[in-house]
Amino acid sequence: MSGKRIVVAMSGGVDSSVVAALAARTGAETIGITLQLYDHGEAVGRVGSCCAGQDIRDARAVADKLGIAHYVFDHASRFQESVMDVFADEYMAGRTPIPCVECNMGVKFTDLLNLSRELGADCLATGHYVQRVMGADGAELHRALDPARDQSYFLFATTQEQLEYLRFPLGNMPKPQVREIAEEMGLAVAFKPDSQDICFVPDGDYAKVVRKLRPEADDDGEIIHIDGTVMGRHKGLIHYTVGQRKGLDIGGQAEPLYVIRLNAETKQVFVGPKQALAVASATLRDINWIGGDFEGPLQVKVRSMAKPTHARLEGDTLHFHNPEFGVSPGQAAVFYNKDRVLGGGWIEETGAVAQQWLAGAEV
Template sequence: MRVLAAMSGGVDSAVAAARAVEAGHDVTGVHLALSRNPLSFRTGARGCCTLEDSRDARRAADVLGIPFYVWDLAERFQADVVDDFVTEYAAGRTPNPCVRCNEKIKFTAVLDRALALGFDAVCTGHYARLVDGADGPELHRSVDPEKDQSYVLGVLTADQLAHAMFPLGGSHKTDVRDEAAARGLAVAEKPDSHDICFVADGDTSGFLSRELGERPGTVVDEDGTVLARHDASYAFTVGQRRGLHLDRPAADGRPRYVLSIEPVSRTVTVGPRERLAVRALAGTQPRWCGSKPAGVVRCRAQIRAHGEAFAARAWLDGETLRVDLADHAVGVAPGQSVVLYDESRVIGSATIADTVPAAVAADS
């Protein structure tokens, strides 16, 4: 097969490309230039879009003896990932930019261009497995639970999975680093990138402040009593405890958490932790990693990339995915993704639009 290997400049994508070469594929490496103004060097272990990363990817391609190109997707990345991220926070939601990048960039923009150029598949360094199923390729969890990235790939469709390769899904990270060293790849000990790649210093609040400016409002309790004033509602997220700067303690002396964010009035409501408990949720824009399920599906629902997977029942209500959890989840924010699993297989995903508190779900 003709394979386009997406090479970020890190150890995972370099070893994934090496394994594709070793498997006998005709491999071409490509580095995605996603930043409008790439820095020369990383800030610690953050980011993945620097000139240093591009050079590391090129050196790895030279060691593997494969052609290498740089594709400038900065404008597409800005519109589909960065601008979406800012817009979602401004609307009081908490997005996952890695999910959006996989959906819009790596397996839409890149895959579409690769297929147009005659490639058969796009190879990445994601930790996930593709298994041949009765109805086509199935997306499964990685064997390394600490590195599993099936959650952020839950937006991929069956057609996209048919043109994807994840060579690292059956490996543990330590083995990948050892293999990189044995292959003479200089990135063998390079630190992994963390957090949000386009917020290189890790200061998400500062980044949003530069993009959105001040949007002052109030912090209130559930009765509407004003407890504090803030400079920007987008600096908060559901479930947050620290940094609330409340003027007075709760009557019972217990900590308070962000329960909801109302972006129009810029009101942040806080309350006790038990009010964060959620037993049901609704998701929009459902996407299926295979055929669309019919009727009620018994599954496990995961709400964070490395969070707990809850036993659940899920079904489609028109274009809305309804999910009832067998046990309550805490701190579920609109904008997050809910990914459904059947054991290790990913069924599909949706973007959380609304939640039902555990107390309400129990009474209904």
């Protein structure tokens, strides 16, 4: 790698720090870049938020230890517009957003990639747990070797052009091995805890963040059973998502009730039995395809933690082979062929499974 230049996206965590160390070890000129996106972690005194001030200091300390250049770029306004505002608006529209995908699509794999090219780098390396495999027609995106760490669901919107330029050195490693490398190289972040939350929601209170961005988020409305019975009132759509069971504050029912649908226009939350969550299809928008010439039935994940299910894609409509439960507008449907990521799209709406007892009900 002598004569080559590698830019590494450094968040201040152990994963990206090890990527920087591995890049420097190759003999290539290595440059670390950290994007300052949102400093809420520092404001609440919590370590572990990837955009917090402490993490920037950790990234700089690792770069100093490795003897590589390190730059911090302020992209807070861009992050606010392309990630946080979208997050709030999606909740206000009755959908369940995935801000990490929006961040990868924009700030990380667009802005950071452009910065890397401007610096004359031969590639951009990140600490994501996915594998980049060279196939007959170019680079392919595959699941990580360690299923527990796999992040491929969140990278479905990666384009073929971006994939050719990106590198994911950790995709074939289990996390303990990554920490061992960090410890061997004397990196202070070797045992730093993983960030478990969305970076700008470090305490897990999504509703609080949405209320701050959109004060009208607390508008109340009716909770309605899908049979038309008004069950009570809610304190804002932002507290609910499709498939939710807890927190409905509806007692005395013969069977558990789940959130079936949200209507942002009328501010109504529709609830019903678990069977009513079953959907036969999903209409997608903004489909990204990186599967080359692949044709045939797909394996699809409709939530990051869901097991893959079989489906076929016809135009922008995904047809499930078996009823799928808890499919929420705003989430992503990600396509796979075994371990290879073929692409994915955003779930716009769902088609309910026809059931005798649901005849006439608007679900």
